[in-house]
Amino acid sequence: MNLKGVLIIKKRITMLFLLVFAGVTVLTGRLFFIQVIRAGYYQQIAEDQRLRDIPLQPKRGIIFDRNHRPLAMSFNADCIYAIPAQVREAKETAKTVAGILNMPEKRVYSLLTRNLSFVWLKMKATPEEADLIRRARLPGIKVIPKAQRFYPQGKLAAQVLGFVGIDNQGLEGLERYYDAHLRGIPGSQQAEFDSRGQSIPLGERRYIPPQDGSSIVLTIDERIQHIAERELEKAVLEQGAKRGTIIVMDPMNGEILAMASFPGFDPNSYQEYPAALWRNWAVTDQYEPGSTFKILTAAAALEEGIVRRNSVFFDPGYIMVDKARLSCWRAGGHGRQTFLEATENSCNPVFATLALRLGKEKLYSYLEAFGFGSRSGIDFPGEGRGIVPPLARVKNVELATIGFGQGISVTPLQLLQALSVIANGGCLLQPRLVREVRSPGGEVVEKYEKKVIRRVISQETAKETALLLESVVEHGSGNRAQIPGYRVAGKTGTAQKPVGGIYGAERVASFLGFSPVENPRVAVIVILDEPQGLVKYGGVIAAPVFAAVVRDILYYLGVPPEVPQKQSTGPEALARDETTLRSVPNLLRLTRAEARKILTRANLSWRELGEGDYVMEQNPKAGAMVPPGTTILLYYNEKAKYNVKNEPLVLVPDLTGLSVEKAGKVLQKMGLKMVPHGAGLAVKQIPAAGTRLGLGMTVNVYFLEAGM
Numbered sequence: 001m002n003l004k005g006v007l008i009i010k011k012r013i014t015m016l017f018l019l020v021f022a023g024v025t026v027l028t029g030r031l032f033f034i035q036v037i038r039a040g041y042y043q044q045i046a047e048d049q050r051l052r053d054i055p056l057q058p059k060r061g062i063i064f065d066r067n068h069r070p071l072a073m074s075f076n077a078d079c080i081y082a083i084p085a086q087v088r089e090a091k092e093t094a095k096t097v098a099g100i101l102n103m104p105e106k107r108v109y110s111l112l113t114r115n116l117s118f119v120w121l122k123m124k125a126t127p128e129e130a131d132l133i134r135r136a137r138l139p140g141i142k143v144i145p146k147a148q149r150f151y152p153q154g155k156l157a158a159q160v161l162g163f164v165g166i167d168n169q170g171l172e173g174l175e176r177y178y179d180a181h182l183r184g185i186p187g188s189q190q191a192e193f194d195s196r197g198q199s200i201p202l203g204e205r206r207y208i209p210p211q212d213g214s215s216i217v218l219t220i221d222e223r224i225q226h227i228a229e230r231e232l233e234k235a236v237l238e239q240g241a242k243r244g245t246i247i248v249m250d251p252m253n254g255e256i257l258a259m260a261s262f263p264g265f266d267p268n269s270y271q272e273y274p275a276a277l278w279r280n281w282a283v284t285d286q287y288e289p290g291s292t293f294k295i296l297t298a299a300a301a302l303e304e305g306i307v308r309r310n311s312v313f314f315d316p317g318y319i320m321v322d323k324a325r326l327s328c329w330r331a332g333g334h335g336r337q338t339f340l341e342a343t344e345n346s347c348n349p350v351f352a353t354l355a356l357r358l359g360k361e362k363l364y365s366y367l368e369a370f371g372f373g374s375r376s377g378i379d380f381p382g383e384g385r386g387i388v389p390p391l392a393r394v395k396n397v398e399l400a401t402i403g404f405g406q407g408i409s410v411t412p413l414q415l416l417q418a419l420s421v422i423a424n425g426g427c428l429l430q431p432r433l434v435r436e437v438r439s440p441g442g443e444v445v446e447k448y449e450k451k452v453i454r455r456v457i458s459q460e461t462a463k464e465t466a467l468l469l470e471s472v473v474e475h476g477s478g479n480r481a482q483i484p485g486y487r488v489a490g491k492t493g494t495a496q497k498p499v500g501g502i503y504g505a506e507r508v509a510s511f512l513g514f515s516p517v518e519n520p521r522v523a524v525i526v527i528l529d530e531p532q533g534l535v536k537y538g539g540v541i542a543a544p545v546f547a548a549v550v551r552d553i554l555y556y557l558g559v560p561p562e563v564p565q566k567q568s569t570g571p572e573a574l575a576r577d578e579t580t581l582r583s584v585p586n587l588l589r590l591t592r593a594e595a596r597k598i599l600t601r602a603n604l605s606w607r608e609l610g611e612g613d614y615v616m617e618q619n620p621k622a623g624a625m626v627p628p629g630t631t632i633l634l635y636y637n638e639k640a641k642y643n644v645k646n647e648p649l650v651l652v653p654d655l656t657g658l659s660v661e662k663a664g665k666v667l668q669k670m671g672l673k674m675v676p677h678g679a680g681l682a683v684k685q686i687p688a689a690g691t692r693l694g695l696g697m698t699v700n701v702y703f704l705e706a707g708m
Helices: 003-037 041-049 092-101 106-113 127-136 171-178 222-239 266-274 290-304 339-345 350-360 360-369 396-403 412-424 459-475 545-557 571-578 592-601 642-644 660-669
Strands: 049-056 070-082 119-122 141-150 188-193 205-208 215-218 243-249 257-260 314-317 318-321 324-326 335-338 427-429 434-438 444-447 450-456 489-499 504-513 520-528 605-609 617-619 631-635 649-651 675-677 681-686 692-694 698-704
Touching: 070 127, 070 571, 092 106, 092 119, 092 127, 106 119, 119 489, 127 141, 222 243, 222 257, 222 520, 222 545, 222 617, 222 631, 243 412, 243 545, 290 350, 290 360, 290 396, 290 412, 290 459, 290 489, 290 504, 314 339, 314 350, 318 350, 318 396, 324 350, 335 339, 339 350, 339 459, 350 360, 350 396, 360 396, 412 427, 412 459, 412 504, 412 520, 427 675, 459 489, 489 545, 504 545, 592 605, 660 675, 660 698
Parallel strands: 605 631, 675 698
Antiparallel strands: 049 188, 070 119, 070 141, 188 205, 215 434, 243 257, 243 520, 314 335, 318 324, 427 450, 434 444, 489 504, 504 520, 617 631, 649 692, 681 698
16 A cells, blocks of 8 residues: 555544544533533423422402401312323213213313313312212312402492402402402422323422412491492482492592492402493593582682682673583573672583683693593502593683583592592592502501692682582582581582583483581592483482481591581471481391381381392391481392383472371372371471482471471
């Protein structure tokens, strides 16, 4: 072999050696990368293949009212799950499980044959179902406790609380807004399985405990919420309204004491109700406020010094603005009147005049300062902004109508927030529904204090506006909001609802006010949407609801009367008799005859709704304190609440000056009942003349002898 051939062979051997060395180096590097650098990653994959993970949900935090009464809580309930890889004879197993759990067999079979490591079969199984599953000892079918949500007060504050889904997640209301606090951190239970999906008896077991969620303490007072819901339900049903809402706020710190909407729903079974009932429209929906908005116009005009209490106006029944005729609600107008009288009369031309005097830039600065057109910042999802027309599009006519509450939309909460500016001395406060967040151990994690957004008007203007509103209740359109012994400030509202760009026949009746005037404890707004009676004025149908709610709240809070009540046999005695409260008896599951007998003995009247033999629900609830003669609503089936709108309504007549016998005959002819108090001639009646009542409802009439 020549030298050239030897060199070629050596070269080939060297190349082969280099190739082998490179291959060994690559393989060694790859092994080092897999076994050292990525060892943790591949170990986790291996564990995931042999360890099956069963999630353990934490207990959701409790929702308390301000006095630490539970409104929402969680408890462990048996839940049934399956591990499809362990199931043997899927068809037979599906048949057995379906029979025990009362589920469609095809549905169970579909779950058992899914290519998943874990599937839920039934949440909230009954103790009997869970026991039968355990006894059956079916391979792959297991029972595990899982936290379930429960609302002990049923429908109380349902739109505020909201509800949770099957995976412990908040879906609506405060459950959704504070979900990060309430939900907690899930844990897991792991077990080791072989390649065939069979459990390894001595295999690895892991348990990662769940961390329970924090609890929240609301500003809501359960008892005040009961009062608001009780009176709202009665008002909506008696007036045949589409819906209604009441908000109760502490105007000195912005805390919401109650927020009621009717119709409502039970969050324990929310799926059984229309989704529209879940919405807390007191926060989310907007409407034209009508005359209640005149509070802002009055405060702005007083602050700017363009009007005083004794300023004189003349109302011919209309005002001409750029060739447009804006009418007063009263035909012929109010004639010559002071600003105080114009506020009492809720005179549209006067407030249109004030808006024009202010000018759109100045009025809009007050709209912004009072919080209209922007969210209040309340801790609740989906809050509405309201609708304020763009400044550039507002001409004199639009400016004038805004002055008396048309052409602008607000939420009920925004309007009450603005009223609180008057009540607390001129500051806009951020409303709140939650006072504090507490850890599972009970320690305070977060505490929410009073938050002043801005000063809107001076204390002097706020006080002067409050006196105007007090005069509205004492001498004007809000006289039905009077509460014996307490000074009340407020404003009525009756707004037309726009439909397709024009105002239709439907109305929104409302009243908002606060009491006591000098040291306000509560500010309240009452709204009845689309009442169906002939009388739809807020001063007639919403103001009495306000009075009933605020009266009971002030009694509950222990607020002493500002005006002492004299002991006599005259009208003061009637007012005193009117406030003698008594406890509502428990009538649930009683027959009609038994319920009537008990209510008659308690000097309470009743209204029966729906078909059936036994009382399924009542309002007010058992234990509520009510005056004598109060009408108790008795429901004999669930649908009764939603069908009463079609029942005929009659107008309560004015019985003043009639004898007991004659008043009784008048009411009897109209299909109404009478509860007489005293003797002689009628001097007072509850409900007041003009109220629309359903057939069979009761009117309390107070009589006095002549000369007393």
